[in-house]
Amino acid sequence: MCTCMLPVIMAPTTMELHDGGAIMESDNNIREVCLVWENLEVEVVSSYSNERRKKVLNGISGYAEPNRIMALIGPSGAGKSTFLDALAGRLGGNVRITGNVTLNGTKTTTSCRNINYVTQEDYFLGTLTVRETLTYAAHLRLAANKSKDEIDKVVAKTLDEMGLEECAESRLGNWHSRGISKGEKRRLSIGIEILTQPHILLLDEPTSGLDSAAAFFVISSLTSIAHNGRIVLCSIHQLSSEVFNLFDDLVLLAAGETVYFGERTNAIKFFADAGFPCPTRKNPPEHFLRCVSPEFDNVLSLMRSKNVNDTPSSWNSLVNMTTEETKWNLINSFKNSMHSANVREKIREIKLRKEAVIERAYDTSTLKQLCTLTHRSFLNMTRDIGYYWLRILFYILVSVCAGFLYLNVGTSNNAILPRSKCDGFIYGFMTFLCIGGMPFFLEELKVFEGERFGRRYGEAIYVLSSFISSLPFVVAISLTSGTILYHMVNFHPGFSHYCYFCINLFCSISVTEGSMLVVAALVSNQLLAIVTAAGVSVSISSSHSEQITRLI
Ligand SMILES: Nc1ncnc2c1ncn2[C@@H]1O[C@H](COP(=O)(O)OP(=O)(O)OP(=O)(O)O)[C@@H](O)[C@H]1O
Numbered sequence: 001m002c003t004c005m006l007p008v009i010m011a012p013t014t015m016e017l018h019d020g021g022a023i024m025e026s027d028n029n030i031r032e033v034c035l036v037w038e039n040l041e042v043e044v045v046s047s048y049s050n051e052r053r054k055k056v057l058n059g060i061s062g063y064a065e066p067n068r069i070m071a072l073i074g075p076s077g078a079g080k081s082t083f084l085d086a087l088a089g090r091l092g093g094n095v096r097i098t099g100n101v102t103l104n105g106t107k108t109t110t111s112c113r114n115i116n117y118v119t120q121e122d123y124f125l126g127t128l129t130v131r132e133t134l135t136y137a138a139h140l141r142l143a144a145n146k147s148k149d150e151i152d153k154v155v156a157k158t159l160d161e162m163g164l165e166e167c168a169e170s171r172l173g174n175w176h177s178r179g180i181s182k183g184e185k186r187r188l189s190i191g192i193e194i195l196t197q198p199h200i201l202l203l204d205e206p207t208s209g210l211d212s213a214a215a216f217f218v219i220s221s222l223t224s225i226a227h228n229g230r231i232v233l234c235s236i237h238q239l240s241s242e243v244f245n246l247f248d249d250l251v252l253l254a255a256g257e258t259v260y261f262g263e264r265t266n267a268i269k270f271f272a273d274a275g276f277p278c279p280t281r282k283n284p285p286e287h288f289l290r291c292v293s294p295e296f297d298n299v300l301s302l303m304r305s306k307n308v309n310d311t312p313s314s315w316n317s318l319v320n321m322t323t324e325e326t327k328w329n330l331i332n333s334f335k336n337s338m339h340s341a342n343v344r345e346k347i348r349e350i351k352l353r354k355e356a357v358i359e360r361a362y363d364t365s366t367l368k369q370l371c372t373l374t375h376r377s378f379l380n381m382t383r384d385i386g387y388y389w390l391r392i393l394f395y396i397l398v399s400v401c402a403g404f405l406y407l408n409v410g411t412s413n414n415a416i417l418p419r420s421k422c423d424g425f426i427y428g429f430m431t432f433l434c435i436g437g438m439p440f441f442l443e444e445l446k447v448f449e450g451e452r453f454g455r456r457y458g459e460a461i462y463v464l465s466s467f468i469s470s471l472p473f474v475v476a477i478s479l480t481s482g483t484i485l486y487h488m489v490n491f492h493p494g495f496s497h498y499c500y501f502c503i504n505l506f507c508s509i510s511v512t513e514g515s516m517l518v519v520a521a522l523v524s525n526q527l528l529a530i531v532t533a534a535g536v537s538v539s540i541s542s543s544h545s546e547q548i549t550r551l552i
């Protein structure tokens with residue numbers, strides 16, 4: 001669906017909570033939650049670059065209160081994503097963080113489930129439709145006692161809120177089939193995270209890929225969510241004045257420093273007081289970014305070299321100063337301003353509150369997580385032509401070819417060598433064909449990683465559900481290929497040998513599938529999952545070697 005098909009209606013000024021939303025019961029508590037970041041410093045340690053340590057955030061402080069939506073702007077590389085990652089507790093391994101992130105004065109942990117985060121990248125299972133994706137997400141996120149009808153209602157409401165009704169039955173698309181647009185994927189990512197109406201919603205560029213009407217629509221929806229007792233903080237590029245006016249607060253970052261923090265409406269006065277007034281007919285966020293983005297210096301010199309005289313009027317106040325100088329002027333002005341003093345005072349006040357914040361548990365039961373994940377993975381597999389059907393076809397073709405190569409090889413002593421070669425050929429190919437499932441598997445891993453960071457389910461559940469969902473596939477190809485090969489190669493006659501042979505095939509294919517689970521476990525970096533996956537693999541491979549010995 002193109003974005004022009006978005007409903008023209010404005011988002012409601014106060015959004016109703018989802019019926020049965022997971023956090024309805026703690027609504028009063030939500031209104032008390034305040035997010036504070038204090039002296040937040042993030043340093044990247046790079047093993048490749050000569051400049052081994054780089055400060056991405058340099059001791060920034062601030063706070064976010066309920067019922068308000070905050071825009072996070074800044075030039076590219078200013079540290080916006082790093083800042084959001086730090087608030088959500090999702091920084092990578094090569095990053096060192098100091099300072100505090102607290103909820104009502106209590107330090108947040110990486111397992112804090114009160115914060116939902118829409119990251120910059122959208123990862124989905126490409127064969128599912130928009131509605132299916134939201135429905136599975138709702139089953140994983142909402143309380144286990146919600147009926148199917150209640151969940152369907154929440155999904156329908158979210159589709160409506162995000163303007164996704166038109167493409168609800170469209171598939172998302174993957175490496176071999178085009179699906180919904182990038183903007184629609186963005187809105188779907190937001191829809192998934194608002195299913196539970198979280199206390200705090202962080203969004204990294206929620207409007208990237210959207211046209212201005214769609215961006216306005218999305219930010220209106222987020223404003224409604226915020227004005228219902230939540231905290232919404234989103235980084236954003238290319239703000240039109242209409243969208244800018246929807247925000248309550250503004251954070252402007254540059255080079256990891258705060259250039260401005262406070263109410264959106266006070267920003268213009270701050271820039272004027274600092275000596276960089278916004279021209280009357282200039283879009284304020286554009287002017288703010290112009291003042292702190294060094295790239296504009298290059299644009300200016302390029303325009304001068306081409307004798308372009310109509311430089312924007314807002315640049316006149318800056319032409320005698322490089323952007324670098326302007327930026328540091330503003331940073332120092334902010335440090336010494338009453339805005340900065342107000343921030344320190346407000347943080348002190350919030351820290352004194354010390355009101356407990358209810359930590360949400362996993363929203364649904366372990367059994368429901370396992371069933372939902374298994375069902376989702378199975379549906380995705382069977383719809384993926386490359387993963388399921390093409391691989392089954394290849395298995396049959398390889399079996400027929402190997403059968404012809406070793407046709408009626410016999411069971412005499414002379415046949416021992418050809419039979420071993422046949423074994424090697426078959427198992428080599430079978431293992432090789434498993435690798436064909438890798439693109440599918442990588443796609444699943446990305447989704448798993450996002451959901452694991454969102455604390456939706458444990459790693460062991462994922463490993464188990466992957467194993468169960470791939471079982472019908474492994475059994476089907478073991479039986480088909482086993483039957484073809486057994487009859488063509490003429491192994492030992494008898495039903496028991498036929499069974500041995502099929503089990504052998506099942507084991508060798510499962511070992512590769514099991515190895516993929518180990519990869520998942522390693523990626524998830526969880527001991528429990530590594531042990532589960534390795535256990536599955538080792539038990540399969542040990543029975544495999546036993547079967548081979550018996551067969552030869
Ligand atoms: N894990 C990391 N490893 C190496 N460099 C990093 C890492 N995280 C952040 N950086 C660097 O920190 C700087 C800030 O990155 P960040 O993604 O936060 O910027 P941004 O303001 O979100 O930029 P954009 O608007 O382009 O998305 C960049 O120079 C980036 O290369």
